[in-house]
Amino acid sequence: MTGEVGLPSPPFPHDRAERYVREQLWKREPLGDVIRLALARRPGHLALVTTEVRWTHRELDERSTAFAAGLLAMTTLRPGDRMMFQLGNVAETVVAYYGVVKAGIIPVCTLPQHGAHEIGRLAEHTAARGHIVQADFRNRDLVELGTRLGEAVPILDTLIVARGAAPPGALSFDDILDAGSQPDARARLRSLEIDPDGIVAFQLSGGTTGLPKVAPRRHAEYAYNSQVWAEALELDENAVVLHPLPIMHNAGIAAALQPAHLVGGTFVLPSGADAGPMLELIARERVTTMPVVPPAVAIRILRHPAARTTDLTSLTRFVLGGQRPSADLLERLESELGIPTQQMFGMAEGMFLFTPPSSPEWVRRGTVGTPISPADEVRVLNVGFETEVPDGELGELACRGPYTIPGYHRAAAHNAAAFTTDGFYRTGDLVTRHVVDGRDFYSIDGRIKDVINRGAEKIHAEEVEELIARHPVVHGAALVAMPDPVLGERICAYVVPGVGAETLTLDAVNAFLLEQGLAKFKLPERLEIVDAFPLTNVGKVSKKALRADIEGKIEKENAPL
Incomplete structure (x- = not known):
């Protein structure tokens, strides 16, 4: 199995891992086998319902197995390699996820809403070689994004397109399924040895700084x-x-x-x-x-x-x-x-x-x-x-x-x-x-963490602040949560302007952030221009004071006349 790139993901301490196995909490088999056996128990029962499909357990198992075998047959990806996911809530996502797990390939669980900034940096951090995108995802050209990233990130050398045509140099999701139906491809899949103690997926955490930290999830746990x-x-x-x-x-x-x-x-x-x-x-x-x-x-x-x-x-x-x-x-x-x-x-x-x-x-x-x-x-x-x-x-x-x-x-x-x-x-x-x-x-x-929870999506304040600060007429930026009755929190950006900032608006800031490759769901929803930030007694920006300021303004705006 391919070794982990760079500094490794820390393993579970040996004594705890042994205890979890001894207490029969952990199974000694890869997650793909666990899923395959579970789907085989009730083959005719309904497994997956979307607006487009109604598949039984047998049909879902067959399609995901074909995708796994096709990946190994049509690409150079092998167990331990990583694949970025940019698919929405469609049946192909379930097939692809179960398929890469069965093939021992590690999904990096990004989202179709993520921009070039996030995908590029996360691909480099995880050493991802594969990138699967949804061609018909609403209001986004993910095929163009995938093509561009493949040129900009040398290691990202395999692009797979679902629900649409694949451009030159990319692979079609349907072609991979077809290749995976061939006997030699199935035989290659059956011969795989996947370490049940190895990483099965990279999930993104709600970390405090920069991009989300990458949480390595392992087969057994x-x-x-x-x-x-x-x-x-x-x-x-x-x-x-x-x-x-x-x-x-x-x-x-x-x-x-x-x-x-x-x-x-x-x-x-x-x-x-x-x-x-x-x-x-x-x-x-x-x-x-x-x-x-x-x-x-x-x-x-x-x-x-x-x-x-x-x-x-x-x-x-x-x-x-x-x-x-x-x-x-x-x-x-x-x-x-x-x-x-x-x-x-x-x-x-x-x-x-x-x-x-x-x-x-x-x-x-x-x-x-x-x-x-x-x-x-x-x-x-x-x-x-x-x-x-x-x-x-x-x-x-x-x-x-x-x-x-x-x-x-x-x-x-x-x-x-x-x-x-x-x-x-x-x-x-x-x-x-x-x-x-x-x-x-x-x-x-x-x-404690400086994270804005916008309708269960975690926005890391420092990541957006760093990008706003690149704007040529911005001297500093601070992001805070403002209360919202539906989403819980929305995003407010406080900005200290520089020379030539007379026309600085929320639309201008957000257009700049989109140019930097930031995902739309991370864009500020309110802009407050200030001469200077309030500081704590140790000289740091007082997010507490900024949150109190925006809460007070919203309360005043919503007060009855």
Whole structure:
């Protein structure tokens, strides 16, 4: 198997890895084999529903196996190589993801919304050789982007185009499927040896600086993550799971797609998060479970005119995550729509918390719950130290366990600060532990990290600030979150202008950012021009003062006349 490039992704400590195997938490087989065996158990049962396809477990297994075999037959990609993903919520994404996993190729779980800036730097950081794009993704020419990046990033030498024509030098998704149906291609696939302790996927984290840190997920722990989450939600072969957000997010894969198929159930993939089509799918497919629904999506459902006339009685698990929902939202979903709600907290780095339905109401309303695995370990630390605070006091959430990464990929300096000396991941989230009947529950009370959570999409402030600061008439920039009743937070840019900045507008700043290759969902939604930034007592920009300033302005603007 190809070795890891540059500084390695830290492995799990030997003693912990042995314990997880001994306790039968980790299986000694690659994730691709786990998926293949799960799909083989109920071959005729419905596996995948989109607006375009209805495939059985057998059909999904066959297509993803063909894609795996075709990749090895038509490209020079081999197990351990990396592939950037820029596909939306379409059936080809599921086929490609399962296919690369079966082939031992590592998906880098980027999004179609990412721009050249993000894709190029992440490709270099992960040493990605492959890039798969969706030709008909809305309002974006991803084929042109892929072609341009292939010329700019020498190592990115394999471009695959789904749902459209492939330009010269690129490969067609359909041609790869055809090649993978040949007997010699299947034989080559069957002869593969894939290390179950190796990396199976690179997920992007909600890091604090620059581009997102890359979280290396490994075969055994990623399978366990989905398995124990399925057990927490009591999923079985009758489960019909719908996920409304981008499928290549960790939440889409580890909390929705894989759990549905590992239990023999059905996965429903809407093309987007519009409330109307989602309500139709819930009723038509008798959806039982919607994991990781951001409050913004829940609000859209609640407000949609058809919500009160749509049959939602099949829903038994409606799990809100991504950002903290209000108690009023939870109450209205239950009282007005009859939807039973739960909360959860998850991260690309691993740890999942959830509120069991049997929990007291105040726990379901006011906390994000308890760890899903008995092997999960949680500490609440004094900020900046490794000592724990007493129960009931605020501290930083730190965790480790059988599916929480022991370190980021090629980030030794960051790992030294992000993990304790005994391997607990410092999440940057401020929490309080509540002990109820001998069980620990955690409420999220803020965060240390400088990340804006816009409708469950994490925007790293420093990345955007650095790009704005490149503008020729900008002296400095600071990004902060401003409150929003639907998305939770939106992006406000404070800018200190330089000479010639008389015409500096939000549109001008955003046009410049797009030229720099930034993704549209990271663009500021409000611009505030200031002569200087407020500073802390140690001379740093006071984000706290800026957040208070924009909150005050919004409150004043919304005040009744």
